[in-house]
Amino acid sequence: MSNYFEAKRFMLVLKRDELMRWRSLTVTALTILGVTALLTLFQSVTEQSVEAQVGLYGAFLFLGGYLVASAAFKAMHSREAVHDWLMLPASTEEKFLSRLLSTTLGYWIFITLIFTLGVLLGQLFQFILAGRTGVFFNPLSRRVLLLFPHYLISQSVFVAGAAFFRKHQFLKSILFLSILGMVVGFFTLLMVRLLFGEFFASGINFEFDFSLADPSFRATRRVGEVLLSVIKIVYFYLLAPFCWITAYFRVREAEVRYAV
Numbered sequence: 001m002s003n004y005f006e007a008k009r010f011m012l013v014l015k016r017d018e019l020m021r022w023r024s025l026t027v028t029a030l031t032i033l034g035v036t037a038l039l040t041l042f043q044s045v046t047e048q049s050v051e052a053q054v055g056l057y058g059a060f061l062f063l064g065g066y067l068v069a070s071a072a073f074k075a076m077h078s079r080e081a082v083h084d085w086l087m088l089p090a091s092t093e094e095k096f097l098s099r100l101l102s103t104t105l106g107y108w109i110f111i112t113l114i115f116t117l118g119v120l121l122g123q124l125f126q127f128i129l130a131g132r133t134g135v136f137f138n139p140l141s142r143r144v145l146l147l148f149p150h151y152l153i154s155q156s157v158f159v160a161g162a163a164f165f166r167k168h169q170f171l172k173s174i175l176f177l178s179i180l181g182m183v184v185g186f187f188t189l190l191m192v193r194l195l196f197g198e199f200f201a202s203g204i205n206f207e208f209d210f211s212l213a214d215p216s217f218r219a220t221r222r223v224g225e226v227l228l229s230v231i232k233i234v235y236f237y238l239l240a241p242f243c244w245i246t247a248y249f250r251v252r253e254a255e256v257r258y259a260v
Helices: 007-020 022-043 050-070 082-087 092-130 147-164 169-195 215-259
Strands: none
Touching: 007 022, 007 092, 022 050, 022 092, 050 092, 050 147, 050 169, 092 147, 092 215, 147 169, 147 215
C-alpha cells in the first residue's frame, strides 16, 4: 500500500469529511433551497428571464464557493482541531485532495443540484398560485456550463489563501486580491503609457486623431495581442494549478511544523 496515495483510503477520508459536515450541509441546502424558491416565486410577479436565473446561480456559485474554499483547511489552523487533523490515518496528499475535491467539484455539484431543485420548487408554487409556470433553469445549458471554468480558476486563489492564512482566510484573500489588482492595474496603465506614449498629447490626455493603419500603431497592436494571449494562457491554464500546488506545499509544511 502506498504511503502517499491509496484510492480506498482516500475515499474513506472523503467520506469522513462529508459525514462530519452533514449537519451544516443540510442547513445550507435548506437555506439555499428556500431562498431560491422564494426568489423564483417573486420573479413570477415581474418579468422572468434566463439571464436573471443564471445571475442568481452565479452569485450562489462564486460567493459560496469562495467561502467554502476559504474554510478548506480550517482544522489545520485550529488549536482545538489540529490534533485530529494530524492524527487522521491518511497521508497529506489524501487529506489535501479530499478537501480540494469537496470544495471545488463537490461544491459545484452541490449548488447546481440545490439551485435547480429550488427553481423547480418555486415554479411549482407559481403553478399552484397562478396556474402557470415561468422560465425553467437548465443546469446543462451553455451559459451555465461556461461559468464552471471561471469558478474553478478564481476559487483556487481562495484555496491557497485557506492554506496560507491562519485566521480570517476569506477576508485576507480578498485583501490580497485587492492589493494584487492595484499592482496589476498600475502595471497595465504603465504599459499603456509606454506602448501608446506617442499618442498622448500631454499629461493623461489622449489624442484619438491617429490612423489605425499607422505602422507604429499596427506594431503596438501586435504587442498587445501577444500580451493578451499570454494573459489568457496564464489565467486559463496556469493560475489554478499554481494555486493548488502552492497550497499543497503549504499544507505539507504546516503538518511537518505542527507535528514536531
